[in-house]
Amino acid sequence: MDAEQLINAITPEAYERLLFAVETGKWPEGTPISQEQRDSCMQAVMLYQSKYNDDAQHMSVAKGGEISFKSKADFKKQFQPGQEDIVRVNPNHDV
Template sequence: MNFEKMIQAMTPEVYQSLKRAVELGKWPNGERLSQEQRETSLRAVIAYEHARNMPDAERVGFIDRSKADGSQHGKDPLSPDTIKILTEH
């Protein structure tokens, strides 16, 4: 079974289990995840969220930048920056 088929066949329970394993760094039986297992599991979690079109707020790594009034903390990280080039004469 290839990676894409595995993601399509993944149940919500398996997704939650993988997500929890990545968060804690260990499997439900207490065994630690290797670096490779952690990376592969995180990749599977992200792929599952993408395949299911989950809202951004429910995805791994989402950071809520909104204040209570609806405005954002700080500047929009996707907005372009203006730079000023100083030259000496």
């Protein structure tokens, strides 16, 4: 099976399982994976992302194979739309 056939065979559900395995070292059911399995899963995840990832997260492979790096501030802003900057408040500080 070549890379294109592999990418086309991966469903979004299978991709989520592979991604979970890469991130945690085990399958969603809790079964541990070997380092060889983890390496293979990571290759499959990167191939899948290179074709379908239109919204690359912090340090991931974007569509087209480009590696995408987002700053921590950009990554945080993604979860709080409309907020220009994240302000840290010290609750123990008197104003």
